[in-house]
Amino acid sequence: MRRVFITGTAGFIGFHLAELLLQEGWEVAGFDAMTDYYEVALKRRRHEILAQHGRFTATEARLEDMEALTRAVETARPDVIVHLAGQAGVRYSLENPRAYIDSNITGTFNVMECARAAGVEHLLMASTSSVYGANTEMPYAETQKADHPLTIYAATKKANEAMGHSWAHIHGIPITAFRFFTVYGPWGRPDMAPSRFACGIVEGRPIDIYNNGEMWRDFTYVGDLVRGIRGLIDAVPGGAETRVANDSLSPVAPFRIVNIGNSDKVRLLDFIEAIEDALGRKAIRNYMPMQTGDVPATWADASLLQNLTGYRPQTPFREGVERFVRWYCDYYDVPL
Numbered sequence: 001m002r003r004v005f006i007t008g009t010a011g012f013i014g015f016h017l018a019e020l021l022l023q024e025g026w027e028v029a030g031f032d033a034m035t036d037y038y039e040v041a042l043k044r045r046r047h048e049i050l051a052q053h054g055r056f057t058a059t060e061a062r063l064e065d066m067e068a069l070t071r072a073v074e075t076a077r078p079d080v081i082v083h084l085a086g087q088a089g090v091r092y093s094l095e096n097p098r099a100y101i102d103s104n105i106t107g108t109f110n111v112m113e114c115a116r117a118a119g120v121e122h123l124l125m126a127s128t129s130s131v132y133g134a135n136t137e138m139p140y141a142e143t144q145k146a147d148h149p150l151t152i153y154a155a156t157k158k159a160n161e162a163m164g165h166s167w168a169h170i171h172g173i174p175i176t177a178f179r180f181f182t183v184y185g186p187w188g189r190p191d192m193a194p195s196r197f198a199c200g201i202v203e204g205r206p207i208d209i210y211n212n213g214e215m216w217r218d219f220t221y222v223g224d225l226v227r228g229i230r231g232l233i234d235a236v237p238g239g240a241e242t243r244v245a246n247d248s249l250s251p252v253a254p255f256r257i258v259n260i261g262n263s264d265k266v267r268l269l270d271f272i273e274a275i276e277d278a279l280g281r282k283a284i285r286n287y288m289p290m291q292t293g294d295v296p297a298t299w300a301d302a303s304l305l306q307n308l309t310g311y312r313p314q315t316p317f318r319e320g321v322e323r324f325v326r327w328y329c330d331y332y333d334v335p336l
Contacts, residue, residue, distance in 0.1 A: 003027045005078035008085030010043035017226040022053040029076035030058040063107025073114040083125040093153035104156035130154035139301040142248035151293035169253035181261035185222030186327030206286040215268035216297040218261040221320035224313030228260040231309025244307040261300025278325035
């Protein structure tokens with residue numbers, strides 16, 4: 001039986017990945033701080049669902065608590081570590097940047113040090129499409145430079161990638177950093193756009209639409225995302241023999257960066273209309289200018305993911321939105 005240690009298992013993506021691996025028969029050790037960045041009840045419910053599997057255990061502690069993290073990893077004896085925990089949210093990084101330094105920089109270093117001590121087969125770490133920052137050439141490819149992040153959130157994730165490369169080079173630990181694009185789906189965070197839009201529509205409140213709606217995003221369904229991560233677990237970076245077409249594999253370390261996106265850009269207004277259609281209600285729209293640190297469009301080149309794993313995210317956004325709305329209405333007891 002293979003063993004995996006996942007940070008952030010009470011989070012949106014960590015929950016879905018843990019559930020997928022448990023269904024495959026993995027032994028999953030989770031680690032989550034249960035912070036109050038958003039409603040803790042939602043996080044605890046995710047862990048309750050995972051705990052129904054006999055092969056799931058969890059530790060509640062912060063990544064910055066090196067003693068607790070070390071003890072949890074030593075107990076789990078993982079073959080693989082997937083690091084998903086951290087301070088999320090582009091907009092919140094404008095309000096509380098220190099939280100991103102503490103969690104995303106110090107916390108990630110602690111995870112890398114534990115991975116080194118445990119001698120894992122593969123360390124996988126979450127990054128973000130936000131690292132592309134001011135880049136205007138699209139679709140975004142992993143081989144493009146990403147030297148102009150626009151928020152402290154993006155800057156910490158770019159730093160994580162650089163830290164991972166150096167750790168892979170120094171210690172020979174295979175490391176994959178994957179860049180998420182706009183992820184949505186059931187069990188999503190309340191601060192994410194789909195939940196904010198759905199909540200506003202249901203309650204009859206105006207929803208804020210930035211850049212007057214002239215926004216495009218590579219919306220990626222969470223089920224597709226975690227299947228991409230699952231494939232990357234087995235795509236261990238190594239020497240030249242592990243190189244594939246369009247690869248970002250480092251020439252000096254067992255390290256690569258991989259986009260996980262739907263390879264398509266969807267107009268934000270079309271996404272909102274899909275939520276309206278699924279709810280059977282219209283939104284009150286409050287058009288606003290572009291917010292600081294935001295970008296008008298994101299769009300992934302996911303060919304490397306497909307070359308490495310044979311998989312490419314493909315859920316149409318309207319289908320994904322319908323699944324999200326069904327979950328939202330069930331969880332929050334909203335009649336359809």
